[in-house]
Amino acid sequence: MTMVLKLFEISDFLLLLSAIITIYVAQYYYKYFTRVNPLPGPFPFPFIGNLPQYNLWFKGDIKAFYGYNYKKYGDIYEVHLNGNRNIVLARVEYIEKLLTPSIKNSHLARYPNDEGLNELGIGGKGILFNQDHKSWKYNRQFFTQAILSPKFNNEAIYWTNRLFDELEGYWNKLYLKEEIIKENKNIDFTTWFSQYTNDMIIKLLTGERSYSMAAYFDTLSDEKSEHPRAIVDDSVRLVQALRKLLVGFILFVYVPPFLRHYIPYFKNKADDLLQSVRFINKRLDEIIKNRRKEIENTPLDKSLPNDMLTSVITANTPRDVNYTKTVGGEALNRPLTDSEIRGNILDGFLAGTDTTANTISYIVYYLAHYPDVKKKMMEEIDMIFQGDKTRPITEDDFQKLKYCEAIVKEVSRIFTVVPTILRTIKKPDEIAGYKWPVNTFFRINADAIHHNKDYWEEPDKFNPDRWLIEGSESKKLSFLMFGGGLRICPGRKLAMIELVCLTALLYRKYEIDLVDMNASLDVVSGGVTACNELLVKIKPRN
Numbered sequence: 031m032t033m034v035l036k037l038f039e040i041s042d043f044l045l046l047l048s049a050i051i052t053i054y055v056a057q058y059y060y061k062y063f064t065r066v067n068p069l070p071g072p073f074p075f076p077f078i079g080n081l082p083q084y085n086l087w088f089k090g091d092i093k094a095f096y097g098y099n100y101k102k103y104g105d106i107y108e109v110h111l112n113g114n115r116n117i118v119l120a121r122v123e124y125i126e127k128l129l130t131p132s133i134k135n136s137h138l139a140r141y142p143n144d145e146g147l148n149e150l151g152i153g154g155k156g157i158l159f160n161q162d163h164k165s166w167k168y169n170r171q172f173f174t175q176a177i178l179s180p181k182f183n184n185e186a187i188y189w190t191n192r193l194f195d196e197l198e199g200y201w202n203k204l205y206l207k208e209e210i211i212k213e214n215k216n217i218d219f220t221t222w223f224s225q226y227t228n229d230m231i232i233k234l235l236t237g238e239r240s241y242s243m244a245a246y247f248d249t250l251s252d253e254k255s256e257h258p259r260a261i262v263d264d265s266v267r268l269v270q271a272l273r274k275l276l277v278g279f280i281l282f283v284y285v286p287p288f289l290r291h292y293i294p295y296f297k298n299k300a301d302d303l304l305q306s307v308r309f310i311n312k313r314l315d316e317i318i319k320n321r322r323k324e325i326e327n328t329p330l331d332k333s334l335p336n337d338m339l340t341s342v343i344t345a346n347t348p349r350d351v352n353y354t355k356t357v358g359g360e361a362l363n364r365p366l367t368d369s370e371i372r373g374n375i376l377d378g379f380l381a382g383t384d385t386t387a388n389t390i391s392y393i394v395y396y397l398a399h400y401p402d403v404k405k406k407m408m409e410e411i412d413m414i415f416q417g418d419k420t421r422p423i424t425e426d427d428f429q430k431l432k433y434c435e436a437i438v439k440e441v442s443r444i445f446t447v448v449p450t451i452l453r454t455i456k457k458p459d460e461i462a463g464y465k466w467p468v469n470t471f472f473r474i475n476a477d478a479i480h481h482n483k484d485y486w487e488e489p490d491k492f493n494p495d496r497w498l499i500e501g502s503e504s505k506k507l508s509f510l511m512f513g514g515g516l517r518i519c520p521g522r523k524l525a526m527i528e529l530v531c532l533t534a535l536l537y538r539k540y541e542i543d544l545v546d547m548n549a550s551l552d553v554v555s556g557g558v559t560a561c562n563e564l565l566v567k568i569k570p571r572n
């Protein structure tokens with residue numbers, strides 16, 4: 031009897047469960063088939079949308095996934111991921127409203143919701159993850175003021191040279207001694223430049239030295255770097271926490287709170303990330319506090335360092351030459367709080383390291399495959415430096431390195447490091463010929479736009495010269511290396527300084543060859559397309 035009851039109970043339970051699932055599935059597909067503006071796209075599954083196609087077929091590679099669907103479905107299609115309907119756009123005519131630089135443009139949000147980012151403590155602060163229009167505008171004003179100032183640019187050129195000297199010091203010991211050159215050792219270029227950009231951005235943003243390159247050198251060499259171990263370890267801890275946040279924040283954007291809070295796999299990851307954020311905040315707060323003290327103790331007539339931290343601390347104080355009385359028509363003439371300052375510094379790190387480091391790897395890859403381009407570049411470099419392989423690069427040199435600049439742009443067009451750009455509309459609007467409700471999530475496929483023959487002549491040809499032909503400016507919004515509109519990358523000048531100067535510093539002195547000319551680029555593409563490894567051999571140029 032109890033057996034029968036038990037069976038009855040189990041079958042009842044299964045019946046109930048299957049009824050719930052059937053209702054959910056029916057409701058899911060009812061919503062899907064009655065959605066506003068149905069567009070072509072891969073067919074979604076209940077609960078998981080297009081996750082199987084994205085994860086199983088394309089191994090979570092954004093570039094490959096959106097590239098494949100673009101070929102199949104065209105300039106406008108939809109995919110369903112992470113509980114959101116993504117409208118994917120690949121024509122400049124479709125994105126004008128989203129990326130118009132007018133202050134009247136209200137489509138400034140990136141993500142459909144910011145609950146998770148707020149929970150992580152990075153939403154509503156700084157600029158990168160800030161979806162609050164007023165607060166974003168306020169912070170962006172000071173970020174831009176700091177990073178685009180001439181003295182910041184000079185600082186960037188100075189540190190590009192200085193850290194390159196440090197890098198060469200390590201390379202000399204590891205790869206370039208007479209007896210080692212014969213061994214023809216492989217260098218993982220990507221890892222070195224990832225460490226380089228960490229050290230570079232931390233110095234420029236905070237004025238503090240960090241020792242990522244030294245730490246990497248220490249892992250490769252028996253002879254250790256000259257920097258005290260404790261200082262190296264301390265800076266590595268900060269960089270590791272920052273990198274964890276950079277890679278992991280997406281968990282707080284797309285994974286539902288229930289999973290983050292209660293399901294062990296997600297909860298452990300979420301807790302780990304929250305701990306990293308607490309650590310980062312504590313370290314940055316210490317740095318901010320110390321700098322405030324240093325500034326207070328510096329007489330008004332004495333100049334201050336040129337890093338971003340000093341600029342944002344002194345913004346809207348008597349030290350500020352650009353005292354800003356209004357921001358977007360509103361009186362916001364107060365200095366930034368510590369929490370706002372922290373948000374801006376954090377954003378500079380998150381947005382300014384991997385983007386730059388990976389681009390330099392792609393430049394090396396393309397130059398190796400296009401000897402004619404490399405030859406032309408060498409002519410420019412040799413003309414400017416006249417055989418001097420060691421003098422620091424100046425602002426004047428940077429301005430003259432036009433072909434190097436064209437190479438940076440062409441590599442970024444043909445192999446785009448940020449393949450898609452995101453916007454969510456916060457009021458209904460007509461976009462790409464359809465009327466969309468509030469909170470529609472758009473993904474602009476920069477990669478596809480960069481390869482569209484309507485905007486580019488022979489789009490698949492790697493041709494830096496296209497950037498130098500007078501009067502052949504690319505069509506508005508067809509080049510999205512740095513995004514566009516009001517949220518365009520504020521670090522673009524810094525990025526160009528780093529990339530152009532590094533290209534010249536590297537090639538004026540070294541011959542750089544790929545270890546395997548037949549290998550394609552080894553990349554994984556998320557928000558940023560990251561190079562896993564780029565093995566090269568270097569030797570001094572004759």
Ligand code: HEM
Nearest residue numbers: 157158378381382385386448512513514517518519521525
């Ligand atoms: C090759 C290097 C770089 C590339 C390709 C790049 C690309 C981008 C792109 C595509 C965006 C999104 C723009 C949009 O949504 O329209 C962006 C935003 C941003 N970038 Fe960069 N970036 C680079 C370097 C840097 C550097 C060096 C910094 C600063 C230190 C920086 C700071 C930022 C910030 C703070 C944002 C957010 C802007 C906002 O939301 O208002 N980036 N970047």
